[in-house]
Amino acid sequence: MLSTEEIKEIEHAIKLVPHKKAASVEALKVVQEHRRWVSDESLRDVAKFLDMSPEELDSVATFYNMIFRKEVGKHVILVCDSISCWVMGYENLRDQLFNRLGIKYGETTPDGLFTVLPNCCLGTCDCAPAFMIDHDLYRNVKEEQLEEILKRYD
Numbered sequence: 001m002l003s004t005e006e007i008k009e010i011e012h013a014i015k016l017v018p019h020k021k022a023a024s025v026e027a028l029k030v031v032q033e034h035r036r037w038v039s040d041e042s043l044r045d046v047a048k049f050l051d052m053s054p055e056e057l058d059s060v061a062t063f064y065n066m067i068f069r070k071e072v073g074k075h076v077i078l079v080c081d082s083i084s085c086w087v088m089g090y091e092n093l094r095d096q097l098f099n100r101l102g103i104k105y106g107e108t109t110p111d112g113l114f115t116v117l118p119n120c121c122l123g124t125c126d127c128a129p130a131f132m133i134d135h136d137l138y139r140n141v142k143e144e145q146l147e148e149i150l151k152r153y154d
Contacts, residue, residue: 002045006030010049020050024060028067037068065119073108073115075153078132081118084125093129096143100150113154 002010013026027050031042038046038061040054047057061067068076079094097116101109108115124130127139138149 006034021052028061037071073112075114075133077114077116078119080122080130082121084128088128090129093143096146
């Protein structure tokens with residue numbers, strides 16, 4: 001069931017577009033902001049609210065890699081694996097991140113703090129390698145910076 005606050009935010013998003021369905025991405029983002037991910041139940045509730053079928057809304061949700069349809073940790077780390085990041089050595093940074101957290105792509109740390117996901121581009125190719133934690137973008141990341149960055153989220 002959608003909360004009062006979620007309904008209020010979704011209604012605001014609907015006012016900004018020509019018809020309800022056009023607010024589908026924003027509505028999914030609202031739910032995710034409140035719950036960290038979009039469960040099947042939440043998706044059905046949003047679909048009903050937007051006069052869509054759950055299948056129709058799920059096709060929208062699964063198209064966007066920033067809508068999480070599986071439970072994620074408190075903080076989501078998106079590791080850019082674009083050609084620019086690859087050339088600049090992202091693999092060493094990725095491996096250090098995997099070793100430090102004890103997980104690989106698609107996994108969540110046992111304490112539920114971090115989930116690590118690959119991302120094909122973070123739009124900062126001139127400052128590779130890069131990764132993003134929640135809404136914070138880290139550019140030109142050196143391996144020796146990783147520990148200090150992660151401590152900000154513990």
